[in-house]
């Protein structure tokens with residue numbers, strides 16, 4: 001096993017404060033007991049206090065010992081970190097981020113706010129604002145404009161964001177405790193915006209609520225009555241399903257209600273899959289977070305987290321590249337493209353890539369994919385070469401078309 005993982009396991013075992021907290025609780029318990037004894041019989045005060053002396057001293061010694069163990073654990077781990085990740089200077093000539101320190105600070109503040117670390121975010125903002133960073137120009141990157149304040153920290157509506165994210169975490173907390181009501185309430189309040197985005201969240205929440213009620217006491221532990229179990233679900237469906245008028249929900253509503261016929265033996269019914277809630281709660285929480293952030297105009301996960309994680313994945317390859325370039329005295333000249341492939345996890349890929357089948361080049365903003373009326377797609381430059389301004393034949397089928405009939409494809 002990786003030696004660092006071993007050290008981490010040791011740290012998790014020894015480096016936590018569980019034992020210290022238990023021992024402090026014991027001391028508090030002894031003190032409270034003594035107080036009660038003295039209140040009940042004030043004459044016993046000196047005797048009770050004398051009796052308390054030794055156990056208390058022993059208790060405090062124990063807490064100190066516990067803490068020593070924790071410190072030892074942390075020291076060992078930090079040594080292991082230093083050993084496994086020796087500090088090495090990056091082989092770059094300049095700091096590409098140095099020209100935009102306010103943007104970096106803003107990204108950090110936003111990250112803390114959206115992670116729910118409100119008090120850390122507030123301290124960070126206060127300190128960052130009282131020590132404004134000074135940008136230094138970086139060759140080859142757009143440099144800061146001191147008059148442009150739109151990206152600065154002071155314009156960050158931190159209080160407003162904090163309230164919104166605190167609401168989001170509250171709803172997520174309730175979802176974790178299997179309570180859908182606050183999420184349903186939120187989705188109803190934002191129904192129009194969600195519908196405009198083509199989001200199914202409001203319906204998915206209703207659906208899960210129905211299933212949750214339908215499965216009744218066996219999963220939710222509540223007594224089956226007119227509000228829970230089969231009758232509760234039926235009542236819920238009557239009151240709520242008519243809200244979801246869109247035709248795309250029709251099939252689901254039909255299946256959910258038809259399942260009533262199979263309720264005595266749901267698991268052998270054609271609908272058993274609909275009622276499997278194993279992953280439903282996690283999925284609904286993810287979908288809620290995504291919709292909540294998108295209504296705030298934000299991405300579902302923190303851009304700072306994504307950027308640093310992607311950077312950490314890419315770094316070893318880039319370091320190797322830099323070493324090779326130094327040895328061979330070559331330079332990386334393509335500005336918008338890396339000369340090496342960086343394999344990132346699927347969740348880090350946000351844009352589909354299109355390679356033109358004619359030129360074999362990856363399409364770019366300046367040379368986007370274009371779809372001809374026959375449905376075949378090539379890059380705009382290839383299309384220009386094919387058409388030469390007039391009517392031309394598609395390279396993949398017998399259809400003929402004109403350049404002006406092709407439409408840009410946004411991936």
Ligand SMILES: [Zn+2]
Nearest residue numbers: 374376394397
């Ligand atoms: Zn074609």
